[in-house]
Amino acid sequence: MTMVNININGQKVSAPAGSTILKAAKQAGIDIPTLCDHPALIPVGACRICVVEVKGQRTLITACTFPISEGMEIQTESPQVVQARKLVLDLLFSERNHVCPICEASGNCELQEMGYRYGLNHWTYPTFTKPFPIDATHKFLFMEHNRCILCGRCERGCSDIVANHTLGLRNRGNQSMIHCDANLPWGESTCISCGTCLQLCPTGAISDKRSAFMGRDIQTEQTKSTCSQCSIGCGMQIITRGGNVLKIKSDWDAEVSGGRLCEYGRFDPLYDVRKRITSPMLRLRGKLEPVSWDEALQAVAEHVGKASTKDIGVLASTYSTNEALYLLAKLFREELKATNVGVLNDVAPKLSDKRGSLADITISDVILVVGCDPLKDQPVSSFFVKRSVDKGARLIVVGGKDNGLAPFAYMNLEMADVSKAIEIAERAAHPVVLYGSGVTDKAATALKKLQGKASFVAIENGVNTRAAAALGLNNGFKPSGVKVLFTLLGEQKMDDEYVSKNVDKKAFVIAQASFISPLTERADVVLPTAIWSERSGSLTNTEGRVLKVNKAVEPKGEAKPDWEVLSLLANKLGKKLGTSLNEISARATQELK
Amino acid sequence: MAKVKIATDWLAGCAGCHMSILDIDERIVKLLEAVEITSSPVTDLKHPPKEGVTVGILEGAICNTHNIEVAKVMRERCQILIALGDCATFGNVPAMRNLCGTDEALKRAYLDTESVVDGLIPDSPELGKPLDMVTGVDKVVKVDLFIPGCPPSADAIFHALSELLAGHVPVSFPPPLFKYD
Numbered sequence: 001m002t003m004v005n006i007n008i009n010g011q012k013v014s015a016p017a018g019s020t021i022l023k024a025a026k027q028a029g030i031d032i033p034t035l036c037d038h039p040a041l042i043p044v045g046a047c048r049i050c051v052v053e054v055k056g057q058r059t060l061i062t063a064c065t066f067p068i069s070e071g072m073e074i075q076t077e078s079p080q081v082v083q084a085r086k087l088v089l090d091l092l093f094s095e096r097n098h099v100c101p102i103c104e105a106s107g108n109c110e111l112q113e114m115g116y117r118y119g120l121n122h123w124t125y126p127t128f129t130k131p132f133p134i135d136a137t138h139k140f141l142f143m144e145h146n147r148c149i150l151c152g153r154c155e156r157g158c159s160d161i162v163a164n165h166t167l168g169l170r171n172r173g174n175q176s177m178i179h180c181d182a183n184l185p186w187g188e189s190t191c192i193s194c195g196t197c198l199q200l201c202p203t204g205a206i207s208d209k210r211s212a213f214m215g216r217d218i219q220t221e222q223t224k225s226t227c228s229q230c231s232i233g234c235g236m237q238i239i240t241r242g243g244n245v246l247k248i249k250s251d252w253d254a255e256v257s258g259g260r261l262c263e264y265g266r267f268d269p270l271y272d273v274r275k276r277i278t279s280p281m282l283r284l285r286g287k288l289e290p291v292s293w294d295e296a297l298q299a300v301a302e303h304v305g306k307a308s309t310k311d312i313g314v315l316a317s318t319y320s321t322n323e324a325l326y327l328l329a330k331l332f333r334e335e336l337k338a339t340n341v342g343v344l345n346d347v348a349p350k351l352s353d354k355r356g357s358l359a360d361i362t363i364s365d366v367i368l369v370v371g372c373d374p375l376k377d378q379p380v381s382s383f384f385v386k387r388s389v390d391k392g393a394r395l396i397v398v399g400g401k402d403n404g405l406a407p408f409a410y411m412n413l414e415m416a417d418v419s420k421a422i423e424i425a426e427r428a429a430h431p432v433v434l435y436g437s438g439v440t441d442k443a444a445t446a447l448k449k450l451q452g453k454a455s456f457v458a459i460e461n462g463v464n465t466r467a468a469a470a471l472g473l474n475n476g477f478k479p480s481g482v483k484v485l486f487t488l489l490g491e492q493k494m495d496d497e498y499v500s501k502n503v504d505k506k507a508f509v510i511a512q513a514s515f516i517s518p519l520t521e522r523a524d525v526v527l528p529t530a531i532w533s534e535r536s537g538s539l540t541n542t543e544g545r546v547l548k549v550n551k552a553v554e555p556k557g558e559a560k561p562d563w564e565v566l567s568l569l570a571n572k573l574g575k576k577l578g579t580s581l582n583e584i585s586a587r588a589t590q591e592l593k
Numbered sequence: 594m595a596k597v598k599i600a601t602d603w604l605a606g607c608a609g610c611h612m613s614i615l616d617i618d619e620r621i622v623k624l625l626e627a628v629e630i631t632s633s634p635v636t637d638l639k640h641p642p643k644e645g646v647t648v649g650i651l652e653g654a655i656c657n658t659h660n661i662e663v664a665k666v667m668r669e670r671c672q673i674l675i676a677l678g679d680c681a682t683f684g685n686v687p688a689m690r691n692l693c694g695t696d697e698a699l700k701r702a703y704l705d706t707e708s709v710v711d712g713l714i715p716d717s718p719e720l721g722k723p724l725d726m727v728t729g730v731d732k733v734v735k736v737d738l739f740i741p742g743c744p745p746s747a748d749a750i751f752h753a754l755s756e757l758l759a760g761h762v763p764v765s766f767p768p769p770l771f772k773y774d
Contacts (some may be wrong), residue, residue: 095690099685100773101743107774116771121739122682122731131692146692 006072019119021063021074022050029085032076033117034084035092035110036151037064040259042160047151049114052076060084086118089262094125095174095326097146098203105204105363107216111149112203129174129452138189140209140267141198143178148205150176154197161260163386163570166191178205192379193263199249200487210270211239213244213246224251226492226539227265228319228532230378232459234261234356235539238533238552245270245553256358256541262379274515275437278557293558293568294474294506299525300573303335303484306493306520312338313482313503314472316473317492318345318462321549323563325464326588327570327577331473342477344494345462345468346437348372349444356432356455357543361388364455367429368421370396370461372442372459375404381459393430396421399438418443434459458542462492467540470592479503487523489513490562491531512565527565530555535583537563538589582586597758599648600641601633602676603729604660606653609744610678612634614650616747624751627758641670646759648673652662654680654687655733659721670735673714676730677750678771679743684713688727695723738764742772 002017007507015024025032036047038563045062052063055073056513060081063074075081091545092111093097100106102555114120132145133286158167166189170179181187198206220241227248239246248270250261257414280296281288302311314332316325332338346372361367373384375382380396382405389395389408397403399415406412413421425431425584431454433447450456450493460466478501479485487499489511496518499509511523517588520526538546562586578584603611611634617624631646632638641649649671655661668674679685690698704712728737740753749770756764 097689099679099689101679101685101691115773116768119765121741121771122676122736123684123731125729126683126726126732127688127691225726377699464698496718 004068004069004070004072004142006070008074009076010318019068021054021061021066021068021072024029024068025063025074030076031060032063032266033114034064035114035149035249036153038153038157038200038518040161041153041156041200044152044156047092047149049085051081051084051088053078053081059427064426079546085114086120088125089118092149093120093123094127095129096148103147103204104149104212105201107218110202128381135180135186137185137193138193138208138209139187139261140193140195140211141186142207142212143186144205145177145206147203148178149203150178151202153200153202154178154206157200158195160193160478161387162192162196163390164190164192164194164383166413167197175435176559186350193267194379195263195266195381196250196260199259201544204241205479208247209265209575210496212270214246215239215241221552222249223550224540224548225320225532225550225552226547227261228463228539228549229264229269230254230380231318231458231463232378232380232544233539233547234265234380235259236261236265237549238549240533240549240552243553256543256545256547260380260383260408262383264379267455274517276531276559277516277520277526277528278559279515280528280558283524288521288523293560296525296527297569297572298508300486300527300569302488303510303524303571304569306483309337310340311481311483312340312478313477314338314341314473314488315469315477315487316341316343316488317490317494318343318425318460318465318468318492319492320488321535322464322465322467322540322546322563322565322588322592323537323581323584324488324490324561325468325471325473326591327563327566327584328575329473331566331570331573333472333475333573335570335573339475340475340477340482341460341466342469343476344489344492345465345475346481347465347474348435348437348458348460349439349441351433351439351444351447352451352454352456355542355544356456358458360385360430360432360457361385361434361496362457363386363426364430364432365393365395365424366431367395368425368431368435368454369395369403369405369409369420370418370435370447371399371415371438371440372434372435373400373403373405373436374459377436377461380453381457385434392423396424398443403404409502415443415448417590422446432457437461461544466540466544467588467592483507485509485575486509487513487519488562488566489517489519490529491515493517494519512562514559528557529558529565530561534559535561535563537561538585547590594627595647596627597627598631598642599650599754600644600646600665600667600671601652602629602641602651603634604651604653604681606658606661606678606680608652610652610681610742613671613678613742613744613747617751618747620751622627623692624677624754625647628754632649639730641667643670645666645670647671648754650683651681651730652677653700654684654685654727655730656690656727657721661693661733662721664730664734673737674730674734675738675740675753676736677740681730682739682741683773684727684729685743689731690729693726693727699723740766743774746770746772
């Protein structure tokens, strides 16, 4: 890497060639204020708050866009710079409504921070030139145009990160405003509710309906975790206050997602209205009654312990942690020798020994989507695809005109014509195959031709499907003949009638679940399980990375994390499978390598 | 040494900034050794004395002709004028009516409100006339020191007065005391 030597405020700084002044300064620990710039976005130099003085330059220049060159001498807080920044602030505050006391963002607002930094204590110019509307039509968000400073971060996030292009800027000068699909109410637009704009907005122009006015950053706790809604494993931060989850933010530093998150991950878990199970329950005289953990586990141990191997059935949700799946596999598959073991979702076939990573999509020139619907099932993977298509990659969707990505495709093919797609991929430099459980056997065989050439990324159904399959839990479950059924359901929704219709009425059913459902009502023992925000452990994403999930709040009622329930059950059965999370985690990780 | 005279008054505000002055608490006893509060909305004497004061403090925004009069009287009778709080410095909540216009705001408040029957917009000659635009105090008279905050903390007010007494001009605020909310 070629290094360039520059001088900032008299301090010698050396930074990689091609860095902007802002990046070089940041690396040297010199703070240059910004508003329209964001590390996840392509800089545009719109707000002019980052202007700096560069020796030999005719005017002040924007640090966020200007590349450094050898010997450059920069002043970041000279009187001229400070005066210019104050002017910019005066102008920003002169339009619209920037009254802090009644703003949701107050305390977390970047514009307010700038005002404090430069001691803005009154408004130099007349204000309130033109009132703007408020758009509250969106399911989860408000857009308060009067608080907008037109930095364009939301709009650039919508394009540069998510490639959805819903948000745009219209008009010029003080008539400018953010709009959705060239003037549709937000709630009726093509918005996919990923919430990226919410997180990028530096002011109170975009706010979250659910958590508005419920706590500023300094009043809340942030817990880094991993989204437990699909197999991508996006990094997230759970924002809590007083033991309540307020909102979910994406984690810009996350290795897999780099700050991406979708509706399923950011909003849906907070709007779950299903009723929680708060205590262990046991069927006594035909009725489910709350009992102690010990009684419930004793009942499970008795039935499981005396059942013969072929009578035991195990169904596992892939929404479970590595630790829980590991214990389930150890306990039932190895110790109890059960073979009738299955997972609750389909598993994508193995097409290549080496699985590709999502990052491969960003550098690909041809993307094959086969037997899966990334946009519908795992939206974040579709962000990668659509962004790549924006940059010129060719997308070929195989199998299904209803595919969410079909409108973005260069070519839509039937599954029978998969060979045409393979031919094109063979000629490409960096082909990527996104595939799911919808790949037919024939197509799978054909696709194997691309081994070594293409990068294969499975869009797995479920969450921890890869770990479940690796641990041998996807062994093909058959409901007939099962006399003792153990279901590790967790938070997953399952076909309401599956068990009541297919499993023997006399079978002893154990449901380890978080929510009340027809299954738990049919069950003979119910073991309450913690949900995503209440459990620690790890998940294995589709790329095979082991990602940490961390507990942000205490489990509701007497619920326990999925792994802990299984660990207690193993103890009851006299099997020593580890007791602490760390111990089980280490063993599970070792097993999954 | 003669005590430094301070007068306060309020315009379109909520009295919150004056509450914050009282929140100086027991420090006010020490302060009163050096200053005399001649008049304020919370003392018997309401108007700044004709012979003048050193420091005048105004809370609230300029939203009608009466506010302009009060602000001008204070400006004439004080040497250092402090705009106290977000309304006096920025306009704040009262100024949000600028977004819909004064006529619309009056109509909504006095005629269209759901509980109103046969409403009337007050127009007694004793009342100040509402202005078309609500502004901070500095748009009407010269202001020497701005203390933003809604309300400014008692610490910020105490700090400002202490600094003025010590002759530290212009007064600067350490970050925790400089707040807009």
